[in-house]
Amino acid sequence: MRRVMTTLIVSSIAFVVGMASSIDSAVLRQAAAEFGVSEVAESLATGVYLIGYSRRLVEMVYISTLILFSIFIMASGLAPTFGAQVVFRFLAGFFGSTPLVCAGGSTSDMWDAVEKTYAFPIFAVGGFCGPVLGPVVGSYIGVGHIGSWRWTEWISLITSGLVLSLVILFQPETYAPILLKWKARHLSEITGDDRYRAELEITHTTFWTRMKIALSRPFTMLTEPIIILMALYLTVLYIVLFTFLDGYTFIFADIYGISQGLTNVIFVTMAVGMLLATVLVPPLFQLTKKDMESVLAKGGTHIDPEIRLWFAMLGGSLSIPVSLFWMGWTDFVSISIWSPIIASAMFGYGVICVFISAYMYIIDSYEVYAASALAFVTLLRYACAGGMTVAGISFYKNMGTHWTLTILGCISAPLVPIPYVFYKWGYLVRRHSKHAIARK
Template sequence: MQSYIQYRNIGHVLRQQLGTDREKAIRCTDGPPSASPAGSLVAASQAEEAVASCPVDRVMTTKRHSSELSTMDYAFKGVQDPDDSALAGNKPEVFIVGWDCEGDPANPHNFSTARRVIATLIVAAIAFVVGMASSIDSTVLTQASADFGVSEVAESLATGIYLIGYSVGALFAGPFSETLGRNMVYIATLALFSIFIMGSALAPNFAAQLVFRFLAGFFGSTPLVCAGGSIADMWDPLEKTYGFPIFAVAGFGGPVLGPVVGSYIGVGHIGTWRWTEWISLITAGLVLTLVILFQPETYAPLILKWKARHLRQITCDARYKAELEVSHTSFWSRMRTALSRPFTMLLEPIIILMALYLTVLYIVLFTFLDGYTFIFADVYSISPGLANVIFVAMFVGIILASFLVLPLYRLTKKEMAKAMTTGGSHIEPEKRLWFAMLGGSLSIPISLFWMGWTDFASISIWSPIIASAMFGYGVICVFLSAYMYIIDSYEVYAASALAFVTLLRYACAGAMTVVGIPFYKNLGTHKTLTILACISAVLVPSPYVLYKWGYLIRQHSRHAITRK
């Protein structure tokens, strides 16, 4: 709905421009348009006023070598020919459509802050629902395994195969979003996710459940890849300091709160285990409704493609084109790149280190889905349902990390100002490691040692609960640093880098969910948590090493940026 209104508004503004005289077309005042109400589109009248206010030195009008500009050329802003560029050599009569000016209201970077926050939260809501579906099944292992006549270890595959579907689907989402736009991909994949979650709820046997869970995970992987692009569409490098945490804190709540949602399902009078899937389906339906009704399209090349289409319709002149239409990069070419380039990142030290770090964290996180029963229910003689409710403590730790956003934003702003005084336009990617360095990486092994060595009936249950909150704080801090550092370090290659990181961590986490029960059962909670703590302790120096020597590592990289 929002995308359609955006499309219509662009056409309305262009027709208004066509009806104005030359002076109005180039008369303007500086500055971005006024903010529109939160969650709503810029009204057509506001858009017209903002377009008319573009400063003359920023307006790009059509340039023709053989004749003077016509009245129509003045009327349409944001259009230029490619001059002597490579595009001009192939299509000299193509006129490239761009933004009207720096303050063009159609540009997602110029949406009001409230509107961008709401759009980011809607993307986070998608991540929440698909994340919740990844972990909610872990709460009903006993009931589901009894229903299908399989062991609990086998039934834990319902979670593992979903995560493996995540890892595979992450390779395909990027090229589709760069062809169809973010919104279409979010809507289509969330609808297909809902269908396969419903199939899992109705599965007649264990094999069918696994197939439907894999397909649900495959189509649910979209926000893992596209969310970074959506955030970059709307937030500039400085604003990402708080824009990305808005997504991450809300989106990360899915896998953490999934066990809380499913804690008492299948017990007593709260339905059968299948209600874990029905709740996921209902939540997905609500989020899908939000996306359809309120989420604007944020992929700039597609919006410019809409503008070019309107110009062709208005003028009956096929020479108006967006760069997306003349780039000669086909969908299948982008797909080949998306499937092959992530594996070239195996040679990138930064990617290897961050992928390894996140993989270890996700292995710990998803083995907790089985482990909390052993850590809390068995030791403290509480019900499995109450043990799953304790996951709330981990989410509290995630929320606590949000208190770092404001001070780190101020520090980032100072670094940005310093960079601009020396002619730069970006901060060094290593500055993104501050989240992990401010206790994030240290919190993880400390919390695991703490939980493992105090998990005794003679010690208050609040001790491991507080430790789990500390673990949540550490995980979100490392996640924020890793993602923002990779995005800033690789820029145009960031999608491929993140696809590889996603593929590795979810594939490994999916495999480890199957061994989680034997691991805790055979070794016990103390040894298991100590082993996990030791592994995570080895990775603690990673953000500090990269902060000190990351620039030198990027200098020897094939894909990373190296500007100072």
């Protein structure tokens, strides 16, 4: 239960920074009107936040970065000009990126290979619901008598303060080398024998040396086929995701004529789709458990990473293009509004399944290098997604919802085979990798 609580705390950090990334989209029109800029320009507040995510490559302490994140969210709420808002949102994203890189390591610290089958989805579903539920939280802010658009930032600030309290009070250290160092010090104190030393103490690696390794290692992953393909997969997925989120106003408000607030509430259907993915956890847990028993019987110690791809293969990768085509060609006023609503739930299911598979596959494939691998993947996907958030509105305005969603479906369709290809031949790719493990 302690490990579950710790995982949920890390997930809550990801939730609040994810919520802050999209909550501004709920009040795009109001913020643009106050600053006297176009809605496309105001979408930079979301775009630069995501780009700020991509700039964070060094693993930092959750508490310090969450404090700095809160400071710049507060500054965004107080921003007197559009330029100030954009700068502060970028810095908030910069310091809010810690869970994107560190969460995989924290999860691996606490859970073994079999346990991760249910532990990582606990983090992923909670964390990934943040960007989806952000507009829901901001649904009626700036509309009627429920405060100005700036209350989106105040809600993000209040939520981050609550999460920060949980981190300070309950988040334990999980990094094994640090725990061994503390244990060695404790044993020295109670025995009076100063010969107890942890590996971290006897390697004598300086802080700047560790910084140099941490900053440079993600870029050594540029030659890794697994990282290149998974980064491409997740980058396209995030481009599609955040462009898809731009379209809710055009689909539900412009076509079906519902209010801005109710349009934002419909985002909850994507979260419902993500929660549906949890039904895969029990059977996949049993599958992973049997695989581990088979490996141990043969004298092995680790399962093959390819078993993590089942989340994506069980409809996850296919659900994304299908839902996009479905929504793109059923969002007519003559067709029930429930058709695009159900399609968005299907999209949420596909997104979370692919995310879980991709992250767990990278973590298990690279083990000690997983944080560096995830850092590069994070850098690429959020930098691209940040740019597309701004361009997405123009796409919908100039091409219409039908063709924009069709194009997104066509972009994501060629990526459907990737998890199946890796499941079949991933072990061959790992054998020719400098950093990935090769066990099969």
